[in-house]
Amino acid sequence: xxxxxxxNLTSSSLSMFEEKxxxxxxxxxxxxxxxxxxxxxxxxxxxxxxNSSVASSPTLSLSPSITASSVASTPTLLSPSITASSxxxxxxxxxxxxxxxxxxxxxxxxxxxxxxxxxxxxCANEAYRCISKHDYTKxxxxxxxEEPPYYIFLATHISMFILHLLGYMRDFxxxxxxxxxxxxxxxxxxxxxxxxxxxxxxxxxxxxxMTDCLCQPVTGVPGRTIVIxxxxxxxxxxxxxxxxxxxxxxxxxxxxxxxxxxxxxxxxDAVKESIRRYGISTCGTRLEGGSSELHAxxxxxxxxxxxxxxxxxxSMGFATNSTFIPALAGKxxxxxxxxxxxxxxxxxxxxxxxxxxxxxHNDMSSLESLLREVISQGHPKTHRAWKKILVIxxxxxxxxxxxxxxxxxxxxxxxxxxxxxxxxxxxxxALGPRxxxxxxxxxxxxxxxxxxxxxxxxxxxxxxxxxxxxxxLIDCLRLRGxxxxxxxxxxxxxxxxIIASMASIMGVDLAPQxxxxxxxxxxxxxxxxxxxxxxxxxGMVPTSSLPTWMNLPRALADGSxxxxxxxxxxxxxxxxxxxxxxxxxxxxxHSFSPIVPLLIFNPGKLPVFVRMMRAYSPPIVVVVVSYPAxxxxxxxxxxxxxxxxxxxxxxxxxxACDEVGGILDLKHGSGERWGINMVCERAVELVHSVNV
Numbered sequence: 164x165x166x167x168x169x170x171n172l173t174s175s176s177l178s179m180f181e182e183k184x185x186x187x188x189x190x191x192x193x194x195x196x197x198x199x200x201x202x203x204x205x206x207x208x209x210x211x212x213x214n215s216s217v218a219s220s221p222t223l224s225l226s227p228s229i230t231a232s233s234v235a236s237t238p239t240l241l242s243p244s245i246t247a248s249s250x251x252x253x254x255x256x257x258x259x260x261x262x263x264x265x266x267x268x269x270x271x272x273x274x275x276x277x278x279x280x281x282x283x284x285x286c287a288n289e290a291y292r293c294i295s296k297h298d299y300t301k302x303x304x305x306x307x308x309e310e311p312p313y314y315i316f317l318a319t320h321i322s323m324f325i326l327h328l329l330g331y332m333r334d335f336x337x338x339x340x341x342x343x344x345x346x347x348x349x350x351x352x353x354x355x356x357x358x359x360x361x362x363x364x365x366x367x368x369x370x371x372x373m374t375d376c377l378c379q380p381v382t383g384v385p386g387r388t389i390v391i392x393x394x395x396x397x398x399x400x401x402x403x404x405x406x407x408x409x410x411x412x413x414x415x416x417x418x419x420x421x422x423x424x425x426x427x428x429x430x431x432d433a434v435k436e437s438i439r440r441y442g443i444s445t446c447g448t449r450l451e452g453g454s455s456e457l458h459a460x461x462x463x464x465x466x467x468x469x470x471x472x473x474x475x476x477x478s479m480g481f482a483t484n485s486t487f488i489p490a491l492a493g494k495x496x497x498x499x500x501x502x503x504x505x506x507x508x509x510x511x512x513x514x515x516x517x518x519x520x521x522x523x524h525n526d527m528s529s530l531e532s533l534l535r536e537v538i539s540q541g542h543p544k545t546h547r548a549w550k551k552i553l554v555i556x557x558x559x560x561x562x563x564x565x566x567x568x569x570x571x572x573x574x575x576x577x578x579x580x581x582x583x584x585x586x587x588x589x590x591x592x593a594l595g596p597r598x599x600x601x602x603x604x605x606x607x608x609x610x611x612x613x614x615x616x617x618x619x620x621x622x623x624x625x626x627x628x629x630x631x632x633x634x635x636l637i638d639c640l641r642l643r644g645x646x647x648x649x650x651x652x653x654x655x656x657x658x659x660x661i662i663a664s665m666a667s668i669m670g671v672d673l674a675p676q677x678x679x680x681x682x683x684x685x686x687x688x689x690x691x692x693x694x695x696x697x698x699x700x701x702g703m704v705p706t707s708s709l710p711t712w713m714n715l716p717r718a719l720a721d722g723s724x725x726x727x728x729x730x731x732x733x734x735x736x737x738x739x740x741x742x743x744x745x746x747x748x749x750x751x752x753h754s755f756s757p758i759v760p761l762l763i764f765n766p767g768k769l770p771v772f773v774r775m776m777r778a779y780s781p782p783i784v785v786v787v788v789s790y791p792a793x794x795x796x797x798x799x800x801x802x803x804x805x806x807x808x809x810x811x812x813x814x815x816x817x818x819a820c821d822e823v824g825g826i827l828d829l830k831h832g833s834g835e836r837w838g839i840n841m842v843c844e845r846a847v848e849l850v851h852s853v854n855v
Contacts, residue, residue, distance in 0.1 A: 263388050263411050263781050267811065277718065281411070282386035283422045284809035290847050291810045292730035293737055294596050295755045297605045306525045306565045309749045311764060311831040319764045319796050326766065330368030365790070373770035374400040376787065382409070384426045387807040389414040389784060391777075412782035415802050415816055420593045420757050421728045422807035423664040424624030429719050430663040436712060437659035445652045449641070453652030456710070461658045462629075463708055468665055469591070469599065469617070470609035471631035473638070476661075477646045478653045480588060480618030481507045483628030486645040488555070489515040491584070491614070495550040497537055499581070501525065503560055508586060512555070518542070524563070527571040530554070534579045552581040558590030558601040562793050562801070564752020564760050566594070569605045576611070584614040592622025593757050598668050598729045604755070625660040627653045662709065663719070668729070670722030671715060672703040728806040732757060735804040735813055737850045742817045745837040745849065747830030751799070759802040761820065761829075763787070768827050769798055775826070779819045814843045 266285050270276065274287045297303075356363075370377070375396060383390040393408040423430055437457070447453030458476060465474035477483040488511030492498055496517040500508060503524045512519050520537060523529040534552075541547050554576075556567045567585070576583050587600045595603025600617070602609045609615065614632045619625035630640060641647050653661075703722070709715075718724040736757045743750050749762040763769055769787045776783045789798040804813065821839045824830050842849065 262811065262815070263413060266809075277428065277716075278425065279386075279427055281388045282384050282425045282427065283807040284387045284812060286731065286809040288810070291734050292727070293734040293850055294730060295594050295604060295733040295736075296596050303568050303570070304566070304753055305568075306563065306751075308751075309832060311749060311762070315764055315831060316796070319766070322765050322767045323795060326369055326372075330364060333368065334364065369766070371400055373773070373787075375403060376770045376773035379784065380405075381784075385414060385417040385419050385424055386422060387414060387805075387809075387812065388412060389417065391782075391784065410782055412777065412784045413812060413815060414784050415804065415808075415812075416784050416786040417805070418589070418621040418803060419624060419807065420622045420732055420803070420805050421598070421624070421664070421668075421725070422805050423622070423660070423728075429716050430624070430660055430667075433659045433663040433713050433715075434656045437655045440712065441655035443656060444654050447652060448648055448650060449652050450647045455652075455655065455658075457655050457658040457662070458652065460708065460710055461653075461661050464662055464665055464669075464704060465629050466631055467704060467708070468669055469615050469631045470602070471615060471633070473634040473636075474629050474631040475637050475640055475644070476653050476658075477628045477630070478626070478651050478657075480620055480626075480628035482646055482650060483616055483618065483630060484508050484586065485511040485514065486650070487616075487630050487640055488512055488584075489645070490640055490643040491515070491582075492517040492551055492553050495542070497549045497552045499530070499533060499537070499552065499554045501556050501560075503563060504555060504557060505561065505586065505588070508555055508557075517553070518549075524560075525565055525568055527568055527575070530572070531575055531579075534575065534581065538579060552579075553584055554581050555584040555586070558585050558587040559594065559753075559756055559758065561589055561758060562760065562788060562799075564756040564758035566590070566604070566753040566756060567601060569601050569607055573607060573611050582613045583611075584616065585612055587615060587617040588628070589621055589758065591617035592668065592729075593732060594755065596729070598622065598725070619657070619661050623661055623664045625657050625664070627657060627661075659710075659713070663713065663715065666704055666709055666713075667715060667719035667722065668725040670703040670725075671709065671720040672705050673720065731808075732804070732806040734810075734850055735806070735808050738810070738846050739802060739804050739813050739816065741849045741852070742813070742842045742846070743820060744832060744834065745842050746817065746821050746824070746839065747832050747836045748820065748824060749832045757804055759804065760788075760799045761802065762797060762799050763827075763829060764796065764798060766795060766798055768829070769800075772800060772823060772827060772829075775823045776819055779823070781815065783816060783819055810846060814846075817842060 263281060265280050270285060270287065274285070276285045276287075278285070358366075375394060380392040380394070381389050382392060388411050391410045391412055393406045393410055394403040395406050396403045417424075425431055441455065441457065445453040445455055449458070461476055462474045465476070466472060477486070484505065484507035488498075488508065492512075492515045494516045496515070498512045498515065498517045498519045500512060500519060500521055501524055502521045520533055522533050537549070537552070541549065554572070556572065558567055558569075559565070560567075569585075572583065575581075585601065590604075591600040592598045594600055597603050599609075600615075601607075602612065602615075614630060614636070616628065616630050618628040620627070630637065630644075733755060736759065737754050740750060740752065740754050740756070740759050743759065743761060751760040751762065752758055763772060766789060769789060773785055773787055776785045785800050785802065787798065787800050789795055793799065802816065804816075818839055830836075837845075
């Protein structure tokens with residue numbers, strides 16, 4: 164295998180004349196390797212001619228898939244920059260998939276990138292940017308369900324009936340004539356079965372048909388591209404064996420919304436340094452020996468980021484809801500939940516012992532009528548007033564892609580005086596001009612919300628979750644929440660990733676801070692800000708709030724790179740959503756949502772869609788969702804664009820969907836339809852159109 168290569172390519176010393184001369188010497192279809200190598204040679208000649216030290220620009224990084232043979236004839240300037248992995252050099256070397264390895268259009272000498280193209284796509288065109296912000300001159304985008312033609316519903320139900328019929332027939336005859344094969348399904352004497360009959364049937368007879376399309380094992384960074392471990396089956400997916408091969412594919416399925424989950428860069432450098440200083444675990448719970456100064460710094464930063472007084476971190480996003488909701492409500496309390504809330508919210512509500520009522524998804528009239536009923540009638544048995552009414556909604560719903568109607572809920576909150584809990588697992592970092600979630604998107608003060616919950620697994624490229632609210636509330640949750648005494652504390656490397664990514668979004672104020680800082684850390688990590696405006700709370704973070712050993716480069720410290728990521732995510736999300744609708748697909752969700760569900764309906768088409776997208780050139784990894792996450796008759800593919808994708812990547816996804824959707828008869832949407840070439844050519848116009 165070739166030894167690792169380290170490249171540090173600079174372009175600051177190239178003059179305009181030299182650049183034109185350089186371009187004239189390139190072949191008609193230059194590759195990124197030849198272009199950057201020639202640019203480096205010209206830069207070296209200029210340095211030798213001037214005999215003076217020239218300040219180098221930020222590192223322009225090549226993809227790790229470039230081999231040693233590609234640049235063996237090129238003199239290199241070795242420096243401790245990005246090291247190519249010898250494992251990755253064997254992937255995606257064919258010309259057919261070169262767009263996954265390096266840009267199809269080589270960068271110019273003015274374009275400087277500090278990321279690996281396979282992890283975060285190189286896109287310097289400022290036209291491919293957008294601001295995620297609610298336009299109050301237009302009505303709120305209601306959740307509308309577009310129905311397909313009746314024959315699609317009929318074919319879907321017939322397909323489901325045939326699948327169930329064949330499955331039950333195979334079970335009926337198999338249990339009688341092949342008892343040894345079904346022995347593992349029979350309950351042992353004295354033991355009840357672990358699974359219900361339907362769960363066992365669904366897993367074996369329905370889900371088993373598309374096992375190769377689910378739980379795809381991957382390796383490497385889940386960035387713009389991802390590497391799939393190839394599998395094969397010789398017994399109809401009953402068992403899958405690894406072939407030993409790997410395939411690099413375009414990743415349109417991960418929650419890496421802002422692209423901070425990278426193997427190279429300043430965030431990963433901060434994580435490495437935290438491992439050297441703190442190890443990989445604190446080996447304890449928060450209320451025992453698991454708290455560290457990193458926990459205090461992270462919680463103070465989170466509180467400032469979301470505009471709340473205090474915050475509390477948890478080592479698992481699912482456990483943030485399931486362990487803290489029981490501490491917020493109990494017997495004599497009422498929890499009002501959206502019908503499509505996440506399972507973690509449902510489990511937490513059931514464990515709390517509170518009475519639970521459900522309202523229609525994002526339907527404010529349904530919520531208001533329910534509030535009138537429960538307030539006027541009180542507890543259904545005693546008719547006494549409720550001790551507490553807690554309304555729980557999500558900022559961005561993970562299966563529908565819809566955004567909560569926050570302005571209307573806040574208006575109802577002022578009338579009916581209930582407590583509001585918002586789960587921002589998917590919206591924090593992904594919505595709003597500053598990435599602060601739904602409050603930022605709607606420009607609503609965070610003080611209007613009682614509890615803000617979020618996770619770090621999406622936009623921040625880390626793990627765990629947080630609860631933010633008033634200091635009194637958070638101090639109570641530290642003691643009453645089950646995560647405090649029982650759950651392992653968040654690991655230091657995860658905290659370092661959280662701090663670095665979140666601080667880069669906020670921007671670091673390098674000016675000296677006065678001694679009487681508005682934010683001070685208590686021994687348990689709580690933070691007590693002064694009663695300043697929300698605008699000041701959401702400002703830049705003082706450098707004193709970061710660990711002294713964490714040094715962010717200028718692009719991250721001033722927030723410019725994070726703002727670029729937020730705008731790129733908004734453009735990619737809106738472009739993919741609008742493009743699919745113009746192509747004729749039925750699409751759910753908000754136009755700015757980074758979750759774009761494409762309705763497929765027929766369960767038989769789900770595995771075919773996944774396999775055809777994976778066989779496309781370049782390969783595309785997609786996720787399909789059906790029962791139990793969604794109703795069986797509304798099966799869908801769920802796309803998750805991120806800031807790491809370029810406009811050309813979204814074009815590729817649209818072209819693949821257009822081709823596959825035409826073959827599988829998936830285009831049943833209403834409205835004006837465009838051709839795929841028109842969609843790609845008029846992308847900017849489509850994104851900024853008021854009729855998206």
